[in-house]
Each structure stands twice: as C-alpha cells, then as structure tokens.
Amino acid sequence: MKIRSNSIINSVVYLITLVFVTISCQPTITPQPVADFSVEKVTGSPGKIKLTNKSLNAKRYQWLFGDGRASTDEAPEIEYKTDGTYTIVLTAKNDVGEDQVSNSIEIDGLVKYVTAGFDFAPVSGSASRIQFTNKSVNADRYQWEFGDGQASTDANPTIEFKANGIYSARLIAKNGNSTDEVSKSVSITGIPTSGSVMFYTNGRGDGSDIEVYVANAMQGVINTVQTSGVPTSCGLDGNVTFQNTDGNYSFYAQSKSRSWSGVITVKNGECRMKLLAQ
Missing domain, CATH: 2.60.40 (Immunoglobulin-like)
Known part of the structure; x- marks a missing residue:
C-alpha cells in the first residue's frame, strides 16, 4: 500500500485554489456603446416619423430633432409642424463612453400653421408714432388692436398715439387653416402733456x-x-x-x-x- 504524503496533498489543494482564485478575479469589460437608428415616415401623417433605436451596449440616450426639441426616451415619437429638411442626432451612452450618429429626413405636405409675431419701434423724430413690423409666419390676414381704440388690418401699420401711457398691442394672424395671436406692451413717453x-x-x-x-x-x-x-x-x-x-x-x-x-x-x-x- 502506498500512502501520499501530506505535503503532496497540500500542494495540489493550493494549486487548485490558486487557479480558482485567479480565474474568479478576472474583471468584467464593458464594451463601448454603438449608436444607430432608422427613421421612416408614418403613412397618412405627413409630419409624423417613426424612430427605431438600434444602438448597442447603451444605457442612456440623447435625441436632437433639428427643430429645437430634444428627448432622452429610448425611442421617442416625433411630429414636425413645418415643412423642411431636419437632421436627427442620436447620442448613445453608457458608463465607459458614448457614440453619436445622425440621419436626415425631409418633411413636406404639411398644413401651414400660423405663428404670429411682430416688433415695433418709434418713427424717427416722433415720440408718438410707432412703426409695427410684422414677423408672422404662414399668415395672409392680420388684425391689429393697439389698446387705445385704434385698429388696423395692414400688414405693417404705423400708429400715432395721442397720450403717454402703456398700451397693449395685439396682433391676430390668420390663414385658411389656423389662427395665432401675440400681444406686447408699448410704452409711450415724451408726448407733451396738455x-x-x-x-x-x-x-x-x-x-x-x-x-x-x-x-x-x-x-x-x-x-x-x-x-x-x-x-x-x-x-x-x-x-x-x-x-x-x-x-x-x-x-x-x-x-x-x-x-x-x-x-x-x-x-x-x-x-x-x-x-x-x-
């Protein structure tokens, strides 16, 4: 009968333990994210698009839609209101890095919604006459109210106020599909009081x-x-x-x-x- 010495047995046990510990301590490597998505128009809805997120290894997302809007959803829904070509940018992120990709899409055939807007400035040399400059988009008809009983349907009216004060100037802009309005305060000073x-x-x-x-x-x-x-x-x-x-x-x-x-x-x-x- 042969008997193994304790030293030999102990050496084998140590070797097995060392191999196990070495294997179990190997770090987990997180791969870099890869950003990817596809974009397509929704049939029957000219302004709507479908975004399919195909990114790999990502935990977080940042979308930019080219019209000032943004989202952090994984696959957001988006609807454009104005015809044009938009560049959509997706940034995919995880704990070790980020990746970015962009696609462009052309939107046409939308209903042209009105956006009302205007600026104003005094007429040179006059404290009481104000020139209103129309900045409305997609409008073809206008209704102005100036807070003192005066009104106008001109695109860019010039109005003379009779007394100092703060007046609310209101513009209603229209087309065949929609209406929008905006108001601004106009401060009149410098008219001689009498x-x-x-x-x-x-x-x-x-x-x-x-x-x-x-x-x-x-x-x-x-x-x-x-x-x-x-x-x-x-x-x-x-x-x-x-x-x-x-x-x-x-x-x-x-x-x-x-x-x-x-x-x-x-x-x-x-x-x-x-x-x-x-």
Whole structure:
C-alpha cells in the first residue's frame, strides 16, 4: 500500500485554489456603446416619423430633432409642424463612453400653421408714432388692436398715439387653416402733456366784450354769449381757450363794467369750462 504524503496533498489543494482564485478575479469589460437608428415616415401623417433605436451596449440616450426639441426616451415619437429638411442626432451612452450618429429626413405636405409675431419701434423724430413690423409666419390676414381704440388690418401699420401711457398691442394672424395671436406692451413717453380751459360768459351788452389774461399774458377777447347751458367743446369761436401743460394758473378778466380773477386748473387731455357770469 502506498500512502501520499501530506505535503503532496497540500500542494495540489493550493494549486487548485490558486487557479480558482485567479480565474474568479478576472474583471468584467464593458464594451463601448454603438449608436444607430432608422427613421421612416408614418403613412397618412405627413409630419409624423417613426424612430427605431438600434444602438448597442447603451444605457442612456440623447435625441436632437433639428427643430429645437430634444428627448432622452429610448425611442421617442416625433411630429414636425413645418415643412423642411431636419437632421436627427442620436447620442448613445453608457458608463465607459458614448457614440453619436445622425440621419436626415425631409418633411413636406404639411398644413401651414400660423405663428404670429411682430416688433415695433418709434418713427424717427416722433415720440408718438410707432412703426409695427410684422414677423408672422404662414399668415395672409392680420388684425391689429393697439389698446387705445385704434385698429388696423395692414400688414405693417404705423400708429400715432395721442397720450403717454402703456398700451397693449395685439396682433391676430390668420390663414385658411389656423389662427395665432401675440400681444406686447408699448410704452409711450415724451408726448407733451396738455389740457385746455375755455372761458365763456352768459352776460349781456358790454359783458360780452371780455379780455382774458392767464399767467399775465392776454389770451383773447370773449365776444359772444352762451345763452343757455354749457359749451360742448373747447376752441369755439367767440370764446377764449387757454391750452397748456398740467398745472394751476392764475387768471384775470375784465369787461367795460366789471372784472374777474382767480385760478384755473389745466388737466392733461381734458377740456374744462370757466364761466364768467354777469
């Protein structure tokens, strides 16, 4: 009978263990991603396309569709709204790297949807006149509203505002398929502010010949009589109308038989009446 020595047995066991440990410690190698996809149009839907992601070894995706939109879905759905040629870019990624590929597709036959847009700027040398420049896409009809009661159907209107303020300018753009609208605030400053006060009298005889002075300057002579009621507007013949910027102004008036004095208030955009009674 032969008996193996313990040293021989121990050596065999060590060798087997060493081989096992060496084999089990080999690192797992992650392959680089390979980006790939196909693109095709969806029948019956001119703007829709089908994207089939064929990438290998990827965990994450970044799509760019050539119209400003993007997605991180694996196989997103996409629909274009405007005819044109678009370049679609796919970046496939994993923990060790990334790969990129692109394909182009031509879209045509779409319904032309309207996109409303405009810019505006003051007309040179004028604080109140504004030139509106139409930037709408695919539109053939326009309706403008300027926030002060004025309106226009011109493509590029020029509007004169009557008073300082902030106005909401609105453009509605249309074609046979769709409508779109946009509004912008227009700030008007620099228009001289002014109002009016009209002096009138209900007197008789020499009471109708009244000289009117405002702020120590003669403004005119009242040579007519308002027989009833109150005048309906400033600037009527035979009366005296004072026009100036906002504020309080002292006045003096005299006829052959009497005189008047006091203070009048001018308010921007308003026509006020001052009665010199007999």
